[in-house]
Amino acid sequence: MRQPENSAVTPPVDPFSALAADTSARVLRNEWVNAEYKLIVLDAPGLAASAEAGQFFNIECPVVGEDKPFFRRPMSTYAADAETGQVEFLYKVAGAGTRGLATLLDGQTVRILGPLGVGFTLPEHVRSIVIMGRGVGLATLAPLAEMAHRRGVAVTAVMSARGPEQVLSVDRFEATGAAVEIVLDSDGTSDLANVEAILRRLHAQGRADGFYTCGSNRLMLLMKRLAGELGIYGEVAMEQQMACGLGMCFCCVRNFDVDGETVSKRVCWDGPVFPLAEATSW
Amino acid sequence: MVDLSVDLGRGLILANPVMPASGTFAEGLARVIDLNGIGALVTKTITEELRGGNLTPRVAEVSNGMLNSIGIPSKGITYFLEHTLPFYRQFTAPLIVSISAPTVDAFARAAARLNVPGIAGIEANISCPNIEEDGKAFAMRPGTTEQAVSAMREVTDLPLWAKLTPNTGDIAAVARAAEKAGADAVVVANTILAMSIDIETMRPTLGNVMGGLSGPAFKPIALRMTYQCARAVNIPVIGCGGIATANDAVEYLLAGAAAVQVGTATFTRPNAMNEVIAGLTEYCRRKGFNRVTDLQAALNAEMLIPDVMEAAQ
Numbered sequence: 307m308r309q310p311e312n313s314a315v316t317p318p319v320d321p322f323s324a325l326a327a328d329t330s331a332r333v334l335r336n337e338w339v340n341a342e343y344k345l346i347v348l349d350a351p352g353l354a355a356s357a358e359a360g361q362f363f364n365i366e367c368p369v370v371g372e373d374k375p376f377f378r379r380p381m382s383t384y385a386a387d388a389e390t391g392q393v394e395f396l397y398k399v400a401g402a403g404t405r406g407l408a409t410l411l412d413g414q415t416v417r418i419l420g421p422l423g424v425g426f427t428l429p430e431h432v433r434s435i436v437i438m439g440r441g442v443g444l445a446t447l448a449p450l451a452e453m454a455h456r457r458g459v460a461v462t463a464v465m466s467a468r469g470p471e472q473v474l475s476v477d478r479f480e481a482t483g484a485a486v487e488i489v490l491d492s493d494g495t496s497d498l499a500n501v502e503a504i505l506r507r508l509h510a511q512g513r514a515d516g517f518y519t520c521g522s523n524r525l526m527l528l529m530k531r532l533a534g535e536l537g538i539y540g541e542v543a544m545e546q547q548m549a550c551g552l553g554m555c556f557c558c559v560r561n562f563d564v565d566g567e568t569v570s571k572r573v574c575w576d577g578p579v580f581p582l583a584e585a586t587s588w
Numbered sequence: 589m590v591d592l593s594v595d596l597g598r599g600l601i602l603a604n605p606v607m608p609a610s611g612t613f614a615e616g617l618a619r620v621i622d623l624n625g626i627g628a629l630v631t632k633t634i635t636e637e638l639r640g641g642n643l644t645p646r647v648a649e650v651s652n653g654m655l656n657s658i659g660i661p662s663k664g665i666t667y668f669l670e671h672t673l674p675f676y677r678q679f680t681a682p683l684i685v686s687i688s689a690p691t692v693d694a695f696a697r698a699a700a701r702l703n704v705p706g707i708a709g710i711e712a713n714i715s716c717p718n719i720e721e722d723g724k725a726f727a728m729r730p731g732t733t734e735q736a737v738s739a740m741r742e743v744t745d746l747p748l749w750a751k752l753t754p755n756t757g758d759i760a761a762v763a764r765a766a767e768k769a770g771a772d773a774v775v776v777a778n779t780i781l782a783m784s785i786d787i788e789t790m791r792p793t794l795g796n797v798m799g800g801l802s803g804p805a806f807k808p809i810a811l812r813m814t815y816q817c818a819r820a821v822n823i824p825v826i827g828c829g830g831i832a833t834a835n836d837a838v839e840y841l842l843a844g845a846a847a848v849q850v851g852t853a854t855f856t857r858p859n860a861m862n863e864v865i866a867g868l869t870e871y872c873r874r875k876g877f878n879r880v881t882d883l884q885a886a887l888n889a890e891m892l893i894p895d896v897m898e899a900a901q
Contacts, residue, residue: 322621322622322624324619324620324621325619325620326619326620327620328620328857328858328859366856374651374652375649376649376650376651376652376653376654376803376856377647377649377654377855377856378855378856419620419858546644547644547645547647549647549654549855550612550616550854550855550858552614552616552617552619552620552858553614553615553616554612554613554614554616554617554632554854554855555611555612555646555647555656555658555855556632556641556646556658556661557644557645557646557647557656557658559641559644559646559661560644570640570641570661575616
């Protein structure tokens, strides 16, 4: 940290140690994985690569043509490996920020601020969890399956999508030994009643003492209701528009139900992973 | 060696002239940068009462800037003193606490509660609605500015800064009123009222419809106001508005600012303040200034014929 030469302040007793870094990451790959999503693999050694499941980064997307994103874009970690120093993001090319990100070529650099926020936890009593997600929410949940695998916790992944083309990262889940159940809009299996039946069956089989979800309001509400009814521990990863990602601007607030009281919390600072029991509809 | 220190009055001397703008800084930045390198720390505005804040979306991006309508969510001064202030006491950079209130009396009550160790000064955010005056911001007019600042001056010996709003027709007159009422400095300026509309949804982009514009798009306006205020008062002017680089900060110092606040830039570049500090040293060295305060009188004024100067008043 650069100090002004004449600085009148005494240096802090303890040397400053950062918990997050604004890393200039080098693009190793930036490839389409289907018609809408791209996977970017970055060389980002140091703090960035120490990101845990559920933590996110605030990414400086390049200005390209008419797309001039002013804010950074928050993105959940798809993979982070402290040994290789690599960090990956799976993103849907949808707006000014992600269109810019999609143009990055191998060898170019991009600033990523992170790791940020509070990630997933696996309480001691949890032995077998259900991870249920939809769309890009599945990217957020993939590192959780790997964390569970390392901790010896069994995983069933219920993956919801419009059609077979939109089911992302099945291989990531299967590589951890997770049992995968795919439900689709195209064949009607993603219908809430059917998903509820699947969750009840998993619970009856002793395969659901933890519920984890991301990416769908109606799936979150279903899991929250069943978790309450069946006494299952649960967590949800939330999304919200952000500016700073560091809890400073107070724009990314959502309402939570904490012991019957409505409490406003910052998704970037108090989350993005929250207790399922506190979550409210978004 | 360049002397970056600045004297902002009433015994408050900063190691360098760079600090965060209120509302763009909180404890989270300490996770990324060393706060002890910053000239001063300025809190998000706190109020006596609990406030929930506005509906989302609370921010929107525009060309080279952003709109915000956060709504000053606040857990109250008691919470701040008990839970937030101890965090800031671990840093050597002086802490300036931003306060706001809906009435003159409430401003005085809030200011009186801040005479505690660990607080180096008060920034009065008088850009908020005055409920005794039809919701008009105190700093929109000299009279209400003088009332609010006088009431605070009577109850505190701490350095007292008035943060002015750009949403006024004559900001120099408002700055003079703050000076007359005993302010030790004026901060120029808060965000300027603005709006944007999403043409696909045909809705305003902010939940609150209108909000404040900040960022580089706002810089030339706030710079002009800083210049006007610096010519109008003898107390320090702290420039604020769209400063993202050392070059931006140099412009403000040349316009007459004694110090600067970096706000929106920290949202997109968390190390922006340190980059500005480093760049100021480089600029002073390159231009042969031994003290950063020398910039205040260095504006090349040859072109300032009387008519232009009058128009700027």
